[in-house]
Amino acid sequence: MIRRDFIKKLTSIHPSLVSIRTRKSQIDVERLEQESSTVEVFDEDAKLREEEIDKKRNKSRLRLSDRNILFENTPYLTPTSWHHGTIKYLRKNYGRYGESSGVNPSICWPNTRNDCRCKEKRIQKEERVRARQEDIVKKMEKLEMWKQDLYNRMAKKESEAKAAKERKERLIEEVRRHFGYTVDPRDERFKEMLEKKEKEQKKAMKEARRKARDEKIVDRILKKKETKKNRSDTECSGNMHVAFQIGVFPMSVYLVQLFDASLKLAMFKELHKELEVMAIMLIWRKKFYEDSMKIQQQAVGK
Amino acid sequence: MLYLQKMIDTNRIDVSKPVDLVAILNTGLYKLAPDQQQFGVNLTDDGADIFNAKICIEVQWASELVIAAIERAGGVITTAYYDPHSLQAMLNTKKFFERGVPIPRRMIPPPDAIEYYSDPSKRGYLADPEKVSEERLVLAQKYGYNLPKIEDDPDYEMLTERKDPRQIFYGLNPGWLVNLRDKVILKPQEEELVKYYAQKVGSLRV
Numbered sequence: 193m194i195r196r197d198f199i200k201k202l203t204s205i206h207p208s209l210v211s212i213r214t215r216k217s218q219i220d221v222e223r224l225e226q227e228s229s230t231v232e233v234f235d236e237d238a239k240l241r242e243e244e245i246d247k248k249r250n251k252s253r254l255r256l257s258d259r260n261i262l263f264e265n266t267p268y269l270t271p272t273s274w275h276h277g278t279i280k281y282l283r284k285n286y287g288r289y290g291e292s293s294g295v296n297p298s299i300c301w302p303n304t305r306n307d308c309r310c311k312e313k314r315i316q317k318e319e320r321v322r323a324r325q326e327d328i329v330k331k332m333e334k335l336e337m338w339k340q341d342l343y344n345r346m347a348k349k350e351s352e353a354k355a356a357k358e359r360k361e362r363l364i365e366e367v368r369r370h371f372g373y374t375v376d377p378r379d380e381r382f383k384e385m386l387e388k389k390e391k392e393q394k395k396a397m398k399e400a401r402r403k404a405r406d407e408k409i410v411d412r413i414l415k416k417k418e419t420k421k422n423r424s425d426t427e428c429s430g431n432m433h434v435a436f437q438i439g440v441f442p443m444s445v446y447l448v449q450l451f452d453a454s455l456k457l458a459m460f461k462e463l464h465k466e467l468e469v470m471a472i473m474l475i476w477r478k479k480f481y482e483d484s485m486k487i488q489q490q491a492v493g494k
Numbered sequence: 495m496l497y498l499q500k501m502i503d504t505n506r507i508d509v510s511k512p513v514d515l516v517a518i519l520n521t522g523l524y525k526l527a528p529d530q531q532q533f534g535v536n537l538t539d540d541g542a543d544i545f546n547a548k549i550c551i552e553v554q555w556a557s558e559l560v561i562a563a564i565e566r567a568g569g570v571i572t573t574a575y576y577d578p579h580s581l582q583a584m585l586n587t588k589k590f591f592e593r594g595v596p597i598p599r600r601m602i603p604p605p606d607a608i609e610y611y612s613d614p615s616k617r618g619y620l621a622d623p624e625k626v627s628e629e630r631l632v633l634a635q636k637y638g639y640n641l642p643k644i645e646d647d648p649d650y651e652m653l654t655e656r657k658d659p660r661q662i663f664y665g666l667n668p669g670w671l672v673n674l675r676d677k678v679i680l681k682p683q684e685e686e687l688v689k690y691y692a693q694k695v696g697s698l699r700v
Contacts, residue, residue: 287594290675297680300594300671304686 266293363389417491495560496541502549512655512664514552515576516584528581537571539563550653552619555610561617562633568642570653574619575611577601580662587663591672596682599660599668602695619659620695659695667691 252259257267266289268276275281279299286295367385501507506521515534518524526532534554542563549569556573564571576584580600583590602620603611611618614625615632634641644653660668669691671680682688 283594284592285594287592287673288675290673290678292675297671297673300680301596301669301682301684301687304684 265289269294359393363393414491421491495537495539495545495563498537498551499541499545499547502547507549509547509549510649510652512550512552512652514574514657514664515554515581516587516663519585520587526581526585528578528585533578534576534581548647548649548653550655552657556617558615558633559637562637562639565630565633565641566637566639568644568647570644572617572619572656573611574657575600575603575607576662583662588674591674594671596671596691597662597666597668599691599693600662602659619656660693 250259254262260267260269266285271277282295283300285293286297286300363386366389370385498507501518501521501523502509506523507513507517511517515526518535519526524535526534536555537551537553537557537560539557539559542559545563546567547569548567549564551564551569552572552574554573554575556571561571577600579598583598602608608620610616612620614621614629617626617629630641644650647653655664657664658667662668666672666679667681669682669687671682672678673680682691
């Protein structure tokens with residue numbers, strides 16, 4: 193109550209003072225201008241003073257950002273981390289603090305110019321996907337072939353392994369039969385015999401391969417000869433030529449056989465058998481000659 | 495409907511303006527969880543016999559009896575669809591505006607719901623208004639009440655106020671940026687954006 197009266201007194205004094213002043217000056221424009229100019233200067237000074245006082249007023253020792261939040265101002269006017277530059281954060285700042293946040297409101301709407309980049313990216317992605325799919329299609333075509341290859345390889349490996357196993361088992365069986373009783377495979381003698389048998393087997397395989405090769409060559413020559421025959425007029429020279437050709441390669445086969453036989457005989461070291469060898473050689477030579485003649489006749493006949 | 499009547503009677507909802515989902519959510523009494531596949535208000539026929547408030551209401555689902563009850567009382571009912579993004583914006587509008595995102599366009603209903611919202615007998619927002627008025631007569635005949643003439647009603651303008659199919663809030667268009675701090679509404683100037691936000695649903699109507 194007392195306060196109210198006091199305030200009333202104050203308010204009542206003020207207007208009277210004001211009215212006295214105006215009555216004195218009346219309508220003095222120059223004076224008004226002067227006054228206004230003086231008032232401006234006054235304001236600037238006052239402003240600076242106010243700022244200083246404000247700074248001193250802040251005794252909270254709060255972080256600047258926290259104080260701003262407390263007074264519902266933009267917390268970070270200068271960005272301090274990468275997060276303050278993200279569009280989401282800036283939009284939020286504008287939404288909460290309006291113009292005073294210093295954010296350009298145009299960032300709130302979706303960017304229409306960036307569509308080109310998005311489109312490019314999309315096109316590139318599609319291109320990559322398409323290329324990969326084409327690649328896959330090509331490979332799928334070969335898939336069956338690869339599958340077959342794989343199966344063949346596997347089957348071959350299996351068969352080879354099986355064959356080797358069988359061969360070994362047969363050898364062991366042979367050696368066992370040779371010994372007559374069940375011998376321990378790890379026994380020395382057994383091992384020796386096994387080695388010998390393996391060598392023999394290898395040799396036999398080699399010979400077989402060589403024979404096969406020679407037969408192939410013979411067939412080829414025969415075919416050639418036939419074609420030549422159809423074309424050429426002179427027969428005799430051709431025949432002789434062919435006969436000689438035939439003669440060379442099979443001769444080697446026969447020679448090998450001879451050599452092998454002599455080796456075998458030599459192992460047993462029986463002299464009288466050597467004579468037999470000679471006889472055998474003669475027989476074989478004759479056989480060879482007869483065979484070559486046969487082939488000649490066959491060629492002539494055709 | 496009983497609940498709605500109660501809210502109206504206790505002045506939770508202002509009947510002098512059109513009532514939509516935002517108004518119901520702003521009462522604070524109605525909970526909605528869009529992430530649990532909840533799409534809005536399903537007005538049931540609980541207190542249909544004692545309902546007598548003349549309101550312009552917009553719900554997401556209403557049965558025939560409910561529509562009849564509201565129209566008998568002299569009101570107008572519409573069924574409208576809001577997609578989950580719009581629902582989130584409506585749940586807490588103040589928070590949405592503080593996000594600094596322009597108001598989005600409301601999406602059209604999914605294929606299994608678009609039939610319902612194009613049906614005049616369900617008062618769908620995508621249906622032809624002429625057919626809707628026909629259906630009003632039909633319903634009145636079916637349920638045996640006199641259909642009040644809303645044209646003669648002094649609140650005719652308010653009762654017939656309807657939102658655009660792409661509009662979420664009354665009086666605010668999609669694309670506008672509302673700032674509560676400065677109390678301004680910013681509208682986009684760029685051509686592409688203006689075109690995008692001004693697109694009508696008409697071409698997509700089933």
